[in-house]
Amino acid sequence: MKQTNPQGSSSIRFVGVAAAVLVVTYLVSVIALKVLAPGGTGRLALVLLPLGGFVLFIVAEVRLIRGLDEMQQRVQLEALAVAYPTTILLVFGLGFLERAGYQVPGFERLRDVWPLTVLPYWLGLALAWRRYR
């Protein structure tokens, strides 16, 4: 993705930094929970620690997308238009199956469904790029 505004390269760097913060806070959270095994408020704080990284990543992504040109922004919009309802469809589908007593292997817990929030975006992005290529 080429940034077309003057702050383009700084936006890409910001996304990189945000992604690094996200990964580091996640790893710190997972490792500290295992090693220190804190209880009460400390445990809660550690569990929620990666959310700060997520918020930073969202801010960086919005800044990056604002710097794209009009067609690239259209591609992102179309990717999200595919991804958002697809994710809802998949998550609701899993919920309906669970209600009927079926457990889809690999999606037994809420924390297992995160790929369903990422993969539809990549699918949407591929479809949108294909359209304008």
Added chain:
Amino acid sequence: MKNRLRTLRAQHGWSQSELADRLEVSRQTINAIEREKYDPSLTLAFRMAALFALRIEEIFEPEK
């Protein structure tokens, strides 16, 4: 929408990247416009017209 962008770019001896830089858009956007897969906004169409010193309707032609 049909357009003459590829011809005009060739007349000026510019690559897609050079034209993209002059219009402050990505090369992919220029490519998509030339292949008539993407219709630019009015703002971008005016920038193209100004760059080539033409009127918009001399670059773009609506599908009949």
